[in-house]
Amino acid sequence: MNSLHGSVGALALMMLAACAANAAETLPIAGAYGNADGCKFHKDGTIDGDELLLLTADSVQSYGTGCDILQALPGKDGAFLISGICGFEGEETIAPRMMVITRVAEDSAALVIHDEDGTVWGDVEPCP
Numbered sequence: 001m002n003s004l005h006g007s008v009g010a011l012a013l014m015m016l017a018a019c020a021a022n023a024a025e026t027l028p029i030a031g032a033y034g035n036a037d038g039c040k041f042h043k044d045g046t047i048d049g050d051e052l053l054l055l056t057a058d059s060v061q062s063y064g065t066g067c068d069i070l071q072a073l074p075g076k077d078g079a080f081l082i083s084g085i086c087g088f089e090g091e092e093t094i095a096p097r098m099m100v101i102t103r104v105a106e107d108s109a110a111l112v113i114h115d116e117d118g119t120v121w122g123d124v125e126p127c128p
Helices: 002-023 036-044
Strands: 053-056 059-062 065-074 080-088 094-103 111-115 120-126
Touching: 036 053, 053 111, 053 120, 059 080, 065 094
Parallel strands: none
Antiparallel strands: 053 059, 059 065, 065 080, 080 094, 094 111, 111 120
């Protein structure tokens, strides 16, 4: 009976490890993508305006919101469904949030960040 229990326990641990590995995936992009304010923030840490928008493999940031990406699931046509945990300026709470990242156009390097309700956060391009 102990060997069966041990085998089931080992199988459960392997399944948990596989799920954790999948959940830890980041967005498969190289470097940072941003608008002018976002790329400036990425480069030197300064914020010049409230238009800041920055996307990296493991985070999404705007002027008032910062999200850690927990999982990036690929969809059709190169789109990604992102799940994350977000904090909001002036608030002590954090909340889960879903986003969709798509290409501006098939032949473009620029990306579009969509909120879970379809609202567009904005376009981001590779930072220099």
